[in-house]
Amino acid sequence: MKVIPLNDRVLVKRTEELQVTKGGIYIPDTAKEKPIEGRIIAVGSGKIADNGERVPLTVKPGDRVLFGKYAGTEIKVEGEEHLMMREDDILAILED
Amino acid sequence: MKVIPLNDRVLVKRTEELQVTKGGIYIPDTAKEKPIEGRIIAVGSGKIADNGERVPLTVKPGDRVLFGKYAGTEIKVEGEEHLMMREDDILAILED
């Protein structure tokens, strides 16, 4: 099954592990929300600007990205958890 | 009866089954809202942009789509439940 995000939405596969203690309990680092890392799987064709033209997205499939902890909606694609979010929820692209 | 959605609205027929236990009780998977699958039955002629021109919709009748759990308004067409929502409530198009 192929998922084609609509307009300015992107499909992301989370890659960062949750931080757990040895005892298995999740410990939040600080009160501030931390960004999460993922990889772009699919992107929409872009948002429609005020003049009616479509503006292509900046991210592309394969990009490693950072996004806020509570960004997006969970969706299962071929049995695996993904996140569907708007490009504006992406904070940054990561390069090695 | 033919339903013609207005402007940027679309008519959707939900296809995903609700998740119930054997005992018949609905069990939410996580606290996060999960998208639901459906098929586009009819689409509006598009939203009117700031310059007064109509921007056609991206989805078309027959498309398999994902949308948020609480998107849209229920409507009965020829005895069957459908959903009327704005195209912006559609998260993605699904292809095999």
Added chain:
Amino acid sequence: MKVIPLNDRVLVKRTEELQVTKGGIYIPDTAKEKPIEGRIIAVGSGKIADNGERVPLTVKPGDRVLFGKYAGTEIKVEGEEHLMMREDDILAILED
């Protein structure tokens, strides 16, 4: 008396019956708000776009339409109840 709705407003006559039990008590079908059916009696000359031009409405007098349960303001025209609402409150046009 003739009612001429202003700009993007329309005058609608509700046609759907309220659902009552034999005992006369109204029973809501589900928690979700259901659309109501009506007929367009009169339409405004359209909303003024950002460039100062008037965009004509999509619906026209005589159209059978669906709208949300709480849309519009009640108004009595020649002793009969009507609803005055914005075109954006109209969900769809119905055709046979």
Added chain:
Amino acid sequence: MKVIPLNDRVLVKRTEELQVTKGGIYIPDTAKEKPIEGRIIAVGSGKIADNGERVPLTVKPGDRVLFGKYAGTEIKVEGEEHLMMREDDILAILED
């Protein structure tokens, strides 16, 4: 004294009587807010559009109009109660 409403504002004289019982107590018809009838006394020169041009109003002095129950601000002109409101608070023009 002449009152010249500013921009998209209009001066209205209410004409509809309040509904009172014989015992003098006001009885609201339904929970829904009902529109009130009035006559346009004076109109502003129009709202300034995004391109900086002034868009003239649709209503004109002498028009019989409908507006929401809580629209506008009360103002006394030569000892008589009037209402000052924005044109967007006007629901419809009435013709005989």
Added chain:
Amino acid sequence: MKVIPLNDRVLVKRTEELQVTKGGIYIPDTAKEKPIEGRIIAVGSGKIADNGERVPLTVKPGDRVLFGKYAGTEIKVEGEEHLMMREDDILAILED
């Protein structure tokens, strides 16, 4: 001291007396907020439109105006109370 309001702001000198009873207690007329009368003392050079051009104000120094009871910020100019408000807070110009 000369006060030059910025952009779409105006400087107003209130002229209407507060309504007090003989016993000195203020009695509001109705629950609805009543407009107050004043005179324009100085006006700004206008708001900057979306296209970057400045749109001159409609009111000018010397105009008698009406404004809402709670409009503006009090400011003392040469020992006298004035009000600084946006032109949009002005309801109407008064002429004799």
Added chain:
Amino acid sequence: MKVIPLNDRVLVKRTEELQVTKGGIYIPDTAKEKPIEGRIIAVGSGKIADNGERVPLTVKPGDRVLFGKYAGTEIKVEGEEHLMMREDDILAILED
């Protein structure tokens, strides 16, 4: 150290004294918030309009200005308290 405000922000040095009684207790004049006086120290290069062009600010360094009591963020420049605010928080320019 030189502080260069970003876009439509300005750096202001407050000049009005706080009103205190002889006993040292601050007594608010009325419930209404009173504007405060200051001098513009530095200005940004202007806000970017919808067409992507930068609109220069109206105030300039050296201007005596009025602003609301709670406007801006306190910032220490070379040991002295200043305020960083948006130009829109400035109510008026004062001239002698």
Added chain:
Amino acid sequence: MKVIPLNDRVLVKRTEELQVTKGGIYIPDTAKEKPIEGRIIAVGSGKIADNGERVPLTVKPGDRVLFGKYAGTEIKVEGEEHLMMREDDILAILED
């Protein structure tokens, strides 16, 4: 690892020390929120304007900047704490 902020976002490294007493307890100076100092590490390619064109950012890598205390999201880059924020959260550029 290189972090490339998206659109109008910037990556900042905080440089100002937290104010602590000798006893190690943090003492807020006033109730008002104080700006914090940092250095720009990386900037996005700019926000997309209403006409669909990208507007480059004003700040550039290496700039010393001021921002509000609660601006941005914390992010660890090569083991060190950084902040990811929108350019609009930047109050000013600092020069010596």
